[in-house]
Amino acid sequence: MTAYARASSTFAFGYGGQVASPEAARHPHSSARDAIELHQIAGIFDARAARYAHDDWHRRYAEQFVAVTPVRPGNRVLDAGTGTGFAACAVARRIGARGRVLAVDVSAGMLEQARAAITTSQLSNVDLFQGDATAMTHLTDASLDAVVCAAGLLYMPVAKALREWARLLRPGGVVAFSTMRTGSPSAGRLFRECAATFGLELKDPSEALGTPARCREVLEDAGFTRVDVTPDRVDFESLDPTLAWEANSRAMDVQRSLSPEQLQALRERYLGALSRAMQEDLAASARAEVLYAVARRSG
Numbered sequence: 001m002t003a004y005a006r007a008s009s010t011f012a013f014g015y016g017g018q019v020a021s022p023e024a025a026r027h028p029h030s031s032a033r034d035a036i037e038l039h040q041i042a043g044i045f046d047a048r049a050a051r052y053a054h055d056d057w058h059r060r061y062a063e064q065f066v067a068v069t070p071v072r073p074g075n076r077v078l079d080a081g082t083g084t085g086f087a088a089c090a091v092a093r094r095i096g097a098r099g100r101v102l103a104v105d106v107s108a109g110m111l112e113q114a115r116a117a118i119t120t121s122q123l124s125n126v127d128l129f130q131g132d133a134t135a136m137t138h139l140t141d142a143s144l145d146a147v148v149c150a151a152g153l154l155y156m157p158v159a160k161a162l163r164e165w166a167r168l169l170r171p172g173g174v175v176a177f178s179t180m181r182t183g184s185p186s187a188g189r190l191f192r193e194c195a196a197t198f199g200l201e202l203k204d205p206s207e208a209l210g211t212p213a214r215c216r217e218v219l220e221d222a223g224f225t226r227v228d229v230t231p232d233r234v235d236f237e238s239l240d241p242t243l244a245w246e247a248n249s250r251a252m253d254v255q256r257s258l259s260p261e262q263l264q265a266l267r268e269r270y271l272g273a274l275s276r277a278m279q280e281d282l283a284a285s286a287r288a289e290v291l292y293a294v295a296r297r298s299g
């Protein structure tokens, strides 16, 4: 887990949610992480890594987020949950040769893709590290200027992550994360609504962080100040209902919860609902509503 390596789509339309654990169901503000262990997260993203790396939607989401994040030339930056390195590469270009990005992820498969992206981009200021971004115990207090987390915090224990990043930041240092708005994208919300008619209670993975008030609350609870939350939209290149079904039904583990007949009936109901939504408002169906939260370590 601590191997240290120097490193010189189709959008899933998923995000429908997951079967919440009883514990998570009791705590409506718990994150997606509550129902799933770290090694399971690694496995899920290992399997997704090759497709993820070529997914233009994820790249644009990360780059739009980094564009509003106040990192400066020469900064030392942690990219928590770097995945295939989209945000790490964007940050590395912003901070220049005097700066340094430590890009951390638990998934070896995602890091392999990140390594390839860094090499292709000829960036020499990014280090890759496989490990838990919420427990960077080998890093000293106040050693960083910024911590960024693009689309990753919802997979982590939020309070623990933010406390750890507060420890790592110098006074005045920047923490920034991006997250999907609650109920977005509509393809995922419709999937949860259809699944509910089959008795499946699926949790919206964005619920824990998906409003400006929730972003502010979790940051202030962790002791951060000067919180700023910016809404944005990230358009899908296209919206294919069949792909949306595949992504949602796979991600949700619904295969195990429903009989083949129920699964087929859910498929038909979902495809019908999504097609109607697309006819009513294609633009709204084909974009994700997101939030970028930025704050400062006090002191």
Ligand SMILES: C[S@@+](CC[C@H](N)C(=O)[O-])C[C@H]1O[C@@H](n2cnc3c(N)ncnc32)[C@H](O)[C@@H]1O
Binding pocket: 038, 041, 042, 045, 058, 059, 061, 062, 080, 081, 082, 083, 084, 085, 086, 087, 104, 105, 106, 107, 110, 131, 132, 133, 134, 149, 150, 151, 152, 155, 156
């Ligand atoms: C949705 S991906 C986002 C990847 C990338 N930041 C981006 O914007 O494309 C979430 C990533 O967070 C990673 N992750 C989740 N929990 C983690 C943890 N506790 N420590 C390190 N990485 C974690 C996953 O392995 C996955 O690669």
